[in-house]
Amino acid sequence: MALLMLCASVHAAEPLRVSSQKQSLKILLQAAGELDKLPYPIEFASFAAAAPTAEALAAGAVDIGSLGDAPFVFAAAAGAPLKTVGVIKVNVTPTAVAIVVKEDSPLQGAADLKGRRITTTRGSIGHFLALAALRSAGLHAGDAQFIFLAPGESRTLLANGQADAWSTWDPYTSMVQLEGGTRVLVSGTGLFAGHMLLVANDTAIRDKPAQIADFLRRLARAYDWANAHQAAFSAIQAGYSGLPLEIHERSNRFAQAHRIDVGPTVIDDVQHTADLYREEGVIQAAFEAEQHFDQRFNTSVASPSLSGN
Structure with a gap:
């Protein structure tokens, strides 16, 4: 038993490597206080767009990151060993x-x-x-x-x-x-579902399930905090980006981002994206969306625990 507890403790201490576009997830988590007293290290990487994020995930250079459903399909259809483990839903406004x-x-x-x-x-x-x-x-x-x-x-x-x-x-x-x-x-209203996918590679899902589960819980709380403190969060974002405060205020006011579970609606939406991409020649092979999701981290199920239990 003591040996098992020691192994669990060492395993939990392994860093989770997180990628997002222009450090957006790091800024969010830091602003919400979700990076305080972490039970494991988080190493952040920043990329300018979805394509290099997907490449880093596929290569194992990072463990988890955020992708829109279209770039996720593009990467997974090319054989990248990736699965969606969580979803952030945003309101689709006329200009989102x-x-x-x-x-x-x-x-x-x-x-x-x-x-x-x-x-x-x-x-x-x-x-x-x-x-x-x-x-x-x-x-x-x-x-x-x-x-x-x-x-x-x-x-x-x-x-x-x-x-x-x-x-x-x-x-x-x-x-x-x-x-x-x-x-x-x-x-995009009526054409885009508003799902931002939280994507991990197969190795991270196998080796760091507790870190991933904890990270997703922190991210959900962070988005709730940002929605409740829009003015403060917008000011923090503007301080990092150098963009006018009004741009972040506008985006946050309309988006109202929040975590939802992986489920049939999200999977169907990704399948729709894949079908359109295939019909238009963007991807060549058949794409079964359900095979590229992992529902073990849903809030409705018991996610892996850092305690090793």
Whole structure:
């Protein structure tokens, strides 16, 4: 028994390596006080976009991180050993995920994207939205010209007229709305479910289940804290990002992010994304969404404990 307790203690002390875009999860957890008196170390990594986050997860360089359902499908379909272990739900507002155009653009709806240059990040939620928007107008990927770039480069392309539309997400949508000179052509409302997936690689799920379970509980409490203290949290975010406070206030006010369990609704949504990607040639192989989820960390079940019990 003593040996088992010692092994459990050593195992629990192993660090959990967490990735997020631009340190967003670290900032959230720190602001909410959830990094105080940790029973195990957390090592954070920061990436500018979803693609390098997925690559780091697949390579085992990090254990867990956040991905939209579209980049998760893109990575998992390519053979990355990843599973969704938790879900953060955000409200889908008219500008949370959107295709934006310049204010004086002649484009008036999704049908007008035919033959136009759409810039977005390959495999991102922006890519998914653009495909979904085209499909809503009876069009397909081949009916538009896609230019795949990082968000900052896409923003520049739209501004200088080298792209007709930019399919993107918050905080970029809030940024361009506040700056002016652009308008929403197609909203993600009705096209995007608002799920941010918490994704771990198979090795971490096998070797660090207690750390993952504890981390997900901390993250749920942190989002609850942020929703209850929006002004304070927005100010902390602005201090890190250097962006105007108003951008974070706008994003937090509308998003109301909170943790939900992995379940049929989320799995069906990911399957829908995968089906669209396959039909449009973004991924080639059949994709069974249910195989890429692990429900042992749901709040409705007894998650692994750091005590080893």
